Amino acid sequence: MRLVKLVAYGWSSRRSRPAIRDQVVAALAGARIEGWDGLLAAQRAYLDTFWDGADIELDGDAEVQQAVRFAMFHVLQAGARAQKRPIAAKGLTGAGYDGHVFWDTERYVLPVLTYLQPRAAAEALRWRHATLDLARERAATLGWAGAAFPWRTIRGHECSGYWPAGTAAVHLGADIADAVVRYLNATGDTAFERDAGVELLVETARLWVSFGHYDRHGAFHLGGVTGPDEYTAVADDNVYTNLMARRNLTAAADAAARQPDRAAALAVTGQEVAAWRAAAAAMSIPYDDELGVHPQVRGFTVMKEWDFAAAGPGDYPLMLHHPYLDLYRTQVVKQADLVLALHWCGDAFDPADKARDFAYYERRTVRDSSLSACTQAILAAELGHLELAHDYIGEAVLMDLHDLHRNTRDGVHIASLAGAWLSLVAGLGGMRDHDGALSFAPRLPCRIDRLAFSLLWRGHRLHVTVRPGEAVYTLRTGRGDAELTLSHHGERLVVTTAAAVRRPIPPITPLTGTPVQPPGRGPAHRSDLVR
Amino acid sequence: MRLVKLVAYGWSSRRSRPAIRDQVVAALAGARIEGWDGLLAAQRAYLDTFWDGADIELDGDAEVQQAVRFAMFHVLQAGARAQKRPIAAKGLTGAGYDGHVFWDTERYVLPVLTYLQPRAAAEALRWRHATLDLARERAATLGWAGAAFPWRTIRGHECSGYWPAGTAAVHLGADIADAVVRYLNATGDTAFERDAGVELLVETARLWVSFGHYDRHGAFHLGGVTGPDEYTAVADDNVYTNLMARRNLTAAADAAARQPDRAAALAVTGQEVAAWRAAAAAMSIPYDDELGVHPQVRGFTVMKEWDFAAAGPGDYPLMLHHPYLDLYRTQVVKQADLVLALHWCGDAFDPADKARDFAYYERRTVRDSSLSACTQAILAAELGHLELAHDYIGEAVLMDLHDLHRNTRDGVHIASLAGAWLSLVAGLGGMRDHDGALSFAPRLPCRIDRLAFSLLWRGHRLHVTVRPGEAVYTLRTGRGDAELTLSHHGERLVVTTAAAVRRPIPPITPLTGTPVQPPGRGPAHRSDLVR
Known part of the structure; x- marks a missing residue:
């Protein structure tokens, strides 16, 4: 015997109960006509369209490959049907933060939806x-x-x-x-x-x-x-x-x-x-002229240092074990802040400052927030610390699957999951969109053999494939011929629907040694885990 | 018919109920033996001794004269019987602040008790x-x-x-x-x-x-x-x-x-x-080199200015009408802070800095706290703004009698009442005791003809009388001959029990014009009220 049960769900804070009830009844009536196969086909078509533009392919780290798809699915799930409703910190997956929306929706989630599901943004x-x-x-x-x-x-x-x-x-x-x-x-x-x-x-x-x-x-x-x-x-x-x-x-x-x-x-x-x-x-x-570093806030670089040597694993997250009185007045950083500026306002910084700033804040950032690893991945990649970038990508994409903050029971971290996309596309892909100009500076860590991703730009779908030595840019469009101007490692390219454009990837020599994190607060090394 | 009712009161958080009861019974037994006249005589003797050393005489402002005695009585009442208990912000006069003690007991009350009732301190x-x-x-x-x-x-x-x-x-x-x-x-x-x-x-x-x-x-x-x-x-x-x-x-x-x-x-x-x-x-x-002013906290003098022009009388006290978010980030001052340092740590400042600092903070201080007028009186007097000092003395001593903060129903302001003594003795008397050296720099505003006060110094009672042109220092002691070294307007004097020392009062030319307060926040002018 085969039983098919159709369930419809309706909710509104504005419409009347009879109206919601009518909506549900109508949905069930439609579903009965469509039948299971019809519903399945519609859902498949919707998701196929989504994945056609949103999928990220990654050769060389199967765990990250799987996790980024999990992440993209959840970002879609949280955002696609928001329909003039906020996209909450936990989406609809849990009661964490009481269903509230915060700044991270605009900071992390919408820049991703903008390129994958612009209507949702x-x-x-x-x-x-x-x-x-x-x-x-x-x-x-x-x-x-x-x-x-x-x-x-x-x-x-x-x-x-x-x-x-x-x-x-x-x-x-x-x-x-x-x-x-x-x-x-x-x-x-x-x-x-x-x-x-x-x-x-x-x-x-x-x-x-x-x-x-x-x-x-x-x-x-x-x-x-x-x-x-x-x-x-x-x-x-x-x-x-x-x-x-x-x-x-x-x-x-x-x-x-x-x-x-x-x-x-x-x-x-x-x-x-x-x-x-x-x-x-x-x-x-x-700006701190002596150190050549931007203070996160005025005077930050002369504030007291946190005593990392005295802190053990049981001290983290610090806000559960130390008074804010001491956290606020010391140079301990919960999450990317100046480093967040290095990413989103990167055009306001000079490369040497960026390198010094990143190294400075790496030493003081404990990542007691899930909103940090993805941004640290992006800057690590930009500055040529590609293995560190890979490590941070691992942390960003596995935040919920590995329950790294031990609170996934309250719901998944939607912004961090969107950050997983950012860590790969803005990180390894080097994508930036300052002032409406699209630019890429792709580079792969040693264990990644191929990265491929897509994004929508003014109705055209740009596809980017990165391999160790080169990057390939392809433009697809449903509306006849088109061309798109972008930058590849500083070189201006015009990509058309006629042909893919291939460009070599220039080598990079980081301006600083590999940045160091506070004792015990570095990300897990992907090199210990991959293959 | 004449009825005499004797009441005894006992309390302890440590001793047993029977012990407290015994204490009360003993007190009543003693009182029955002493009788009304005996109790009255003992109380009179106690208070006579207190007033002999604590009274402040002031000719020329009868209201302030009366009020400072009210103040000294309350300071004694709150402090004399504390007996290893805290002296609460309201003493025992009201339920304000839930009976709690704060920093102002040590900052305002104890320096006064030290010279009047040292055992209580x-x-x-x-x-x-x-x-x-x-x-x-x-x-x-x-x-x-x-x-x-x-x-x-x-x-x-x-x-x-x-x-x-x-x-x-x-x-x-x-x-x-x-x-x-x-x-x-x-x-x-x-x-x-x-x-x-x-x-x-x-x-x-x-x-x-x-x-x-x-x-x-x-x-x-x-x-x-x-x-x-x-x-x-x-x-x-x-x-x-x-x-x-x-x-x-x-x-x-x-x-x-x-x-x-x-x-x-x-x-x-x-x-x-x-x-x-x-x-x-x-x-x-x-220190702000450009302005020649000490910032209350680092960076204070470049913070946003409060918009005093937009504030009317109904905006005060500001904390009841404006968010702390804006109060904290602007240069509006509730109460003496840098000016408190100018008094108690006055030996760390140069006179020209003091004058500029005082003028700077006068423009920004709204006195939404009762802990400010007395200190402003002291600095105004030191810097030669004697009429302004007189005005602040009026506010300090009348805080409760005139219910200036509209909350005397919750109890009197013990620290502010102690401040009344400070405003006269450290203000017009110019008394300082930095590093164990006693100094005076007396000066009177135009309407005060005479100021006389006493203080205990190592068991000796120093009596100071100030008249417009001169000051007289007299030393009394119950223990034979004694001498006391002090400073009068910078001149070293040795005062002995043998004879009073008279010294003229040098003129002063203030280094700045009379400081100005925020609109509507100046003290009431004693010149409009006296005579």
């Missing part, structure tokens, strides 16, 4: 846009202009009760603006720009001008903020926040110029745009 | 000493050496739940140490030094060495602390804290040298003493 940003009234109200309550988005929320209200690690993390607004900009650059979706993009950029930019201030020498500062690293709080001039705010201000000014009627509807004046550009130009980026 | 410090085990335990929990005294407590346990405005205010340890040092200097009480003083100094000093750190240039820093001003929190190198810690370290080293057997019993080594002296010598004191 747009829907998530349209949800943020739908909460703008609440964010404007919150900013007004706090005495600021523009919009102050909530650190954690489901419906748009601030649900964080501890402001030093919540409201003070004002970088969230710039993360949202950045996700808007990258989405617009990758898709050219002008309808989204008009409906939601301009307003998100303008309202987030407005916050910075009212929040920050000019010092007596005319430098613009953002004081009393918490950056991405949760082991430092309420400090001045967080480099990540300042660089992201600078981009936010410039992007709002550019968007207002592109969409003057939308800007006028938001009461943007020429004077206001000038104030945005002035604050961006004057943004203060602290 | 010793008892309060012996209570702190009795809680040392808990303070050592707390330090160990936090990963520090020595003792970490509680921000608010009744029995010695930390009862503050918000560490950025509690445990992070590590200056408390130095305030306790300072009260010990001033008490020892004023009394020469070597029994107290042996029993309690050395241990308090040693254990508070130990904390600094483990808490702070040396930077790469060898300067010693105390990072991530909260100073006295509650509108700034968790910042680096609070000048008040660093100067007080420096004195604490030196005092511990000196005490260990004076009492080598006590030091040995506490396992103090020569190496440890050297570490204290080294940290004291290397203590970093931030």
